[in-house]
Amino acid sequence: MIFLGLLIVAAALVVGAAVIADNTGEAELTVFGEAVPGVAAEWQVFMAGAVVAVVLMVGATIATVGVRRSVGLRRELRELRDEHEESIQALELEKRRLERELAMARRNASPQQQASVVPVQAGVRRP
Numbered sequence: 001m002i003f004l005g006l007l008i009v010a011a012a013l014v015v016g017a018a019v020i021a022d023n024t025g026e027a028e029l030t031v032f033g034e035a036v037p038g039v040a041a042e043w044q045v046f047m048a049g050a051v052v053a054v055v056l057m058v059g060a061t062i063a064t065v066g067v068r069r070s071v072g073l074r075r076e077l078r079e080l081r082d083e084h085e086e087s088i089q090a091l092e093l094e095k096r097r098l099e100r101e102l103a104m105a106r107r108n109a110s111p112q113q114q115a116s117v118v119p120v121q122a123g124v125r126r127p
Contacts, residue, residue, distance in 0.1 A: 021043075027045045
């Protein structure tokens with residue numbers, strides 16, 4: 001694949017060089033109705049087109065990289081959100097299991113042991 005790409009680049013360079021060498025006549029380049037100063041030959045018009053094409057390709061490459069990055073970040077965020085949901089579910093299941101075990105332990109405790117058990121209140125610290 002790399003070889004094919006390099007072959008195409010080399011062919012484009014050869015064609016570009018041939019166009020520049022064969023087109024030495026006069027020409028005028030206008031942009032938005034105004035003549036571009038310094039462009040008086042056909043090869044200069046060709047080079048201006050090549051520069052515009054390079055700028056277009058750079059812009060398209062930057063946009064593509066940005067889209068790929070954005071998609072990757074969204075995918076990563078979605079995966080993290082799913083992992084968070086799974087961990088919350090696992091913690092809720094663990095909490096229910098521990099609540100059941102505590103309830104069973106309280107039912108099975110003797111009345112004397114139950115009197116010594118102090119219920120824990122949320123947000124209150126014991127000394």
